Amino acid sequence: MNQGTRIDRLVGEHAAKLSERLLAHRAQLFPPNSAKQLRRFTSGEVAELLGVKDAYLRKLGLEGRGPQPETGPGGRRLYTSNDIMALRRMLEAGAKTPGTYLPGRRKNDHLQVITVVNFKGGSGKTTTAAHLAQKCALDGYRVLAIDLDPQASFSALHGFQPEFDLLDGGTLYDAIRYEDPEPMRKIIRQTYFTNLDLVPGNLDLMEFEHDTPRVLAARSGQMFFTRIAEKLAEVEADYDLVIFDCPPQLGFLTMSALSAATAVLVTVHPQMLDVMSMCQFLLMTSNLLGVVAEAGGNMEYDWLRYLVTRYEPGDGPQNQMVSFMRSLFGEHVLNHAMLKSTAISDAGVTKQTLYEIDKGSLTRSTYDRALESLNAVNGEIEALIQKAWGR
Ligand SMILES: Nc1ncnc2c1ncn2[C@@H]1O[C@H](COP(=O)(O)OP(=O)(O)OP(=O)(O)O)[C@@H](O)[C@H]1O
Numbered sequence: 250m251n252q253g254t255r256i257d258r259l260v261g262e263h264a265a266k267l268s269e270r271l272l273a274h275r276a277q278l279f280p281p282n283s284a285k286q287l288r289r290f291t292s293g294e295v296a297e298l299l300g301v302k303d304a305y306l307r308k309l310g311l312e313g314r315g316p317q318p319e320t321g322p323g324g325r326r327l328y329t330s331n332d333i334m335a336l337r338r339m340l341e342a343g344a345k346t347p348g349t350y351l352p353g354r355r356k357n358d359h360l361q362v363i364t365v366v367n368f369k370g371g372s373g374k375t376t377t378a379a380h381l382a383q384k385c386a387l388d389g390y391r392v393l394a395i396d397l398d399p400q401a402s403f404s405a406l407h408g409f410q411p412e413f414d415l416l417d418g419g420t421l422y423d424a425i426r427y428e429d430p431e432p433m434r435k436i437i438r439q440t441y442f443t444n445l446d447l448v449p450g451n452l453d454l455m456e457f458e459h460d461t462p463r464v465l466a467a468r469s470g471q472m473f474f475t476r477i478a479e480k481l482a483e484v485e486a487d488y489d490l491v492i493f494d495c496p497p498q499l500g501f502l503t504m505s506a507l508s509a510a511t512a513v514l515v516t517v518h519p520q521m522l523d524v525m526s527m528c529q530f531l532l533m534t535s536n537l538l539g540v541v542a543e544a545g546g547n548m549e550y551d552w553l554r555y556l557v558t559r560y561e562p563g564d565g566p567q568n569q570m571v572s573f574m575r576s577l578f579g580e581h582v583l584n585h586a587m588l589k590s591t592a593i594s595d596a597g598v599t600k601q602t603l604y605e606i607d608k609g610s611l612t613r614s615t616y617d618r619a620l621e622s623l624n625a626v627n628g629e630i631e632a633l634i635q636k637a638w639g640r
């Protein structure tokens with residue numbers, strides 16, 4: 250054995266070094282207080298989000314109705330995400346069809362809980378969840394995103410670095426732990442995105458995986474799979490949608506999220522090994538949820554869809570895999586796929602989504618194609634959301 254190199258110490262040293270550099274990287278990206286801010290949106294983008302003409306927005310501005318845009322370089326009119334929401338409220342008040350500008354819940358509509366899952370790592374769960382959450386927020390839904398992954402990639406994308414920003418807890422674990430759980434409101438944080446709140450993740454979440462077998466063994470009558478749903482009930486009136494970004498494993502957290510879910514989105518990269526892995530995931534999910542159902546768990550849901558991720562339309566084998574899935578699962582595969590794009594991965598390097606990044610920093614055609622694909626996917630999901638409310 251190599252003397253003097255204890256693995257625990259070596260790994261600890263590496264973690265300390267890496268963590269220091271990551272913090273420096275963040276300080277560089279988001280100076281000086283390292284809080285993330287959202288860019289402004291051009292009047293063209295806002296018009297498209299609202300489904301009105303740019304000229305109409307200009308007219309509203311000139312008449313002094315609603316928020317006044319900032320004037321940017323070249324006389325461009327720029328709006329904040331708050332402004333977009335203010336415009337939505339104003340336009341909704343005068344809309345002929347209710348819900349035209351505020352598409353969220355109405356009386357008697359249920360809170361929708363969308364769980365993004367697959368136990369294959371890197372299948373695009375976090376990327377999908379983040380773009381869906383942000384687009385829904387921009388579209389006027391009140392969104393609560395919950396990071397269930399101890400790796401906390403979703404939180405990192407939203408400006409939280411788990412080992413620095415959550416020193417005294419603050420993950421969902423605090424609210425669902427068996428002893429002395431915190432109220433849900435205490436762990437929800439606002440983000441720099443209007444309409445998007447977040448419960449961040451970090452390694453504390455692993456505790457739930459460790460505690461649960463003990464609680465089950467003690468036969469105390471406490472049930473793990475109801476804990477998330479019960480906590481969501483505390484804040485359900487504040488949101489239209491809850492979106493869970495799950496870890497790449499089928500543990501007690503993922504199962505509890507699935508039990509709380511009203512909709513399930515399975516992300517899958519269309520390659521043989523990934524599809525085979527998904528098959529195992531589906532088998533295991535079915536078995537485990539079957540047990541939960543027998544114990545009284547609620548398995549009602551509005552929809553389940555497979556989303557093809559990191560799709561390369563020119564790739565023959567991928568197309569075969571996609572056709573294969575469509576032939577098996579039919580309408581359960583979303584029509585639109587999330588294209589593989591350097592715009593998405595490049596934005597990820599600076600911890601941003603495509604909705605956040607300043608498009609000036611990307612090749613125009615690459616950006617447009619990626620954005621079109623994301624909007625198409627999110628639009629399809631939003632249609633399912635509306636349908637679940639009977640619209
Ligand atoms: N459409 C895409 N185009 C290009 N890169 C992508 C795309 N979707 C995801 N990626 C990249 O692939 C990697 C994995 O994606 P992501 O983190 O979303 O997967 P995940 O399923 O959440 O992974 P994990 O299982 O580890 O949580 C990331 O680096 C991400 O930037």
Ligand SMILES: [Mg+2]
Nearest residue numbers: 374375398402
């Ligand atoms: Mg992830």
